[in-house]
Amino acid sequence: MAGKTAERLDKILSSQGxxxxxxARRLIRSGRVSVDGRVLRDPAARILPxxxxxxxxxxxxxxxxxxxxxxxxxSGILCVSRDEKAPTVLDLLTEDLRRPGLFPAGRLDKDTVxxxxxxxxxxxxxxxxxxKNNIVxxxxxxxxxxxxEEEIKRFSxxxxxKDGAVCRPAELKILSGGSNPLVQVAITEGKYHQIKRMxxxxxxxxxxxxxxxxxxxxxxxxxxxxxxRELTEAEMALIFENQ
Numbered sequence: 001m002a003g004k005t006a007e008r009l010d011k012i013l014s015s016q017g018x019x020x021x022x023x024a025r026r027l028i029r030s031g032r033v034s035v036d037g038r039v040l041r042d043p044a045a046r047i048l049p050x051x052x053x054x055x056x057x058x059x060x061x062x063x064x065x066x067x068x069x070x071x072x073x074x075s076g077i078l079c080v081s082r083d084e085k086a087p088t089v090l091d092l093l094t095e096d097l098r099r100p101g102l103f104p105a106g107r108l109d110k111d112t113v114x115x116x117x118x119x120x121x122x123x124x125x126x127x128x129x130x131x132k133n134n135i136v137x138x139x140x141x142x143x144x145x146x147x148x149e150e151e152i153k154r155f156s157x158x159x160x161x162k163d164g165a166v167c168r169p170a171e172l173k174i175l176s177g178g179s180n181p182l183v184q185v186a187i188t189e190g191k192y193h194q195i196k197r198m199x200x201x202x203x204x205x206x207x208x209x210x211x212x213x214x215x216x217x218x219x220x221x222x223x224x225x226x227x228x229r230e231l232t233e234a235e236m237a238l239i240f241e242n243q
Contacts, residue, residue, distance in 0.1 A: 006046035016061055017099035032057050066121035068236055073116045074225035079107040089116055092226055114211035115219040134188045135215045139195050141183050142208040151202045159198045167198060215239035
């Protein structure tokens with residue numbers, strides 16, 4: 001397979017969340033692992049996993065070099081790989097999707113909900129996060145006070161935060177009016193607490209915040225908060241489409 005290199009069998013098993021490297025070696029040496037129907041007992045045996053059927057106790061493990069997961073993040077969950085004191089988005093995953101190296105490609109605040117992409121593909125994550133790629137992230141926010149043309153104009157010109165940091169131009173749309181309007185904000189960067197700080201700079205407070213899209217990939221509305229599923233290749237391509 002072009003661009004791929006053979007890997008050690010114990011490393012392959014471990015990468016799929018089947019124990020640590022030492023546990024994988026024990027499984028292999030005990031004769032519980034087969035490749036294309038042939039038992040291999042050498043943990044150092046090198047294979048091209050994409051070209052083979054690897055089985056544990058006769059059941060195919062369904063090798064995937066990387067995982068790409070869409071999650072509808074609930075409030076109160078940290079958007080980090082691990083934390084000793086609070087639950088994280090990785091803690092919500094089922095056992096079959098847990099594997100070494102997973103991380104959220106772009107963080108949300110603890111009380112912010114919505115679209116999060118979880119992966120173990122560092123190159124993919126960098127492409128999603130790099131400001132130079134100008135990937136638009138869209139958020140829906142409920143505000144404590146109405147906004148109008150003045151705020152829309154200031155967002156389009158690039159908000160200056162209270163600490164002097166200058167944001168890139170952003171698009172602000174009013175989705176529904178009233179005393180607590182629902183608005184959409186589209187940004188191409190990810191400063192700390194950026195959406196909340198942008199609205200604070202124009203005298204507004206965000207009551208609820210939800211990320212609805214990254215690029216042209218929109219959150220699956222069938223996913224309830226806390227639910228997740230793997231992305232398709234077509235969905236992943238949407239992230240990097242011209243917007």
